[in-house]
Amino acid sequence: MxxxxxxxxxxxxxxxxxxxxxxxxxxxxxxxxxxxxxxxxxxxxxxxxxxxxxxxxxxxxxxxxxxxxxxxxxxxxxxxxxxxxxxxxxxxxxxGRIRPVSELGPRPPAPTSQADGDTDRRRPLRPGISIGHVGVTAGTLGAFVTRASPVDRDGHLYALSNYHVLAGSPEARPGDIVLQPGPADGGLAPGDRIGELTQVVDLDTVEPSFTDAAIARLDRVPVDFEYPVGRVVKTARALGGEVVGKVGRTTAITRGRVTAIELDDVIVGYEDLGALNFDDQIEIESLDDGPFSRGGDSGALVYREDGVALGLLFAGSESGGRSGKGLTYANPIDQVLDILGVELAREPTHPFG
Structure with a gap:
């Protein structure tokens, strides 16, 4: 067909x-x-x-x-x-049961190198490190973004991750403190503040949702824009079959393959919000010995081997799939950026506006 x-x-x-x-x-x-x-x-x-x-x-x-x-x-x-x-x-x-990746499986002890994940305090900030709302555990800093519309463009740099990483609950409000590392990784000292929650995409408990995403406006914090594949500034729609990678707080650099696209009725169980329905999602299966993602990898950017972004990682299962290692789910990145009115940051020379 x-x-x-x-x-x-x-x-x-x-x-x-x-x-x-x-x-x-x-x-x-x-x-x-x-x-x-x-x-x-x-x-x-x-x-x-x-x-x-x-x-x-x-x-x-x-x-x-x-x-x-x-x-x-x-x-x-x-x-x-x-x-x-x-x-x-x-x-x-x-x-298996699909949950937000921040809730998926036990978090390992703080690793000693990026090859095993990254829960330490990092300056400059970089993609793949621990981040979180002051009242959340920890997730992953997925990307740096700027306002896309000429009307809204303010010259500031924002961190992109999931709603359940940067907000965590309906009680969260713009202006709430965002920490690096996230609270679960010890990020509670005054110097761990890196910015404040700015905008969230509300998760709908009745109608299907399409994204689990939020942004935080960064303070004057040094930034490293590089991913394991270099700068990532382009996006594309997943077509299926692509070999992809991500760098996350827990499992660091992993490789996978897009095994399905445009998945509707993906039911994700949130602790506070219940079972939510997501449409138009991307499914990824690991190509490594271990899983593509685990708890704490929420918010990681999913990119092709040529450095083109495809999705924002947000959920997964601990079992299922052909390998039995579980499956990972991502929101299409173009949809995430469009809903938030942002674009991947292209100009590293003025990261603070």
């Missing part, structure tokens, strides 16, 4: 899956079953219990990615029927 045909089939299958979910009595949205369930909302699986997207095929064109969570018997029944509708173009994978 070409992309348009695959997209049309995906839409039809999504409607079919919802009908099957209702017929089989799969769990409804947690908001409809009372406050007691909301307390455990991160463990609730919402109908249709499976995500659908596009997967590139070796001979060209696209198939349909079908992803469902392990341990949900009724989901398997729905997947079988959906897959029968797709036929040989179905790419079926099981996932």
């Amino acid at each position: 070409d992309r348009d045909e695959a997209r049309k089939m995906k839409e039809q299958l999504a409607a079919f899956a919802r009908e099957l979910a209702e017929k089989h009595g799969v769990v409804a949205t947690p908001r409809s079953v009372g406050a007691q369930t909301m307390a455990h909302a991160a463990d609730v699986v919402r109908a249709p219990t499976l995500a659908l997207g596009l997967v590139p095929q070796a001979e060209g064109g696209f198939g349909i990615a079908v992803r469902y969570r392990l341990g949900i018997p009724r989901a398997r029944s729905i997947v079988r029927k959906v897959s029968a509708e797709i036929g040989p173009d179905a790419d079926i994978r099981r996932t």
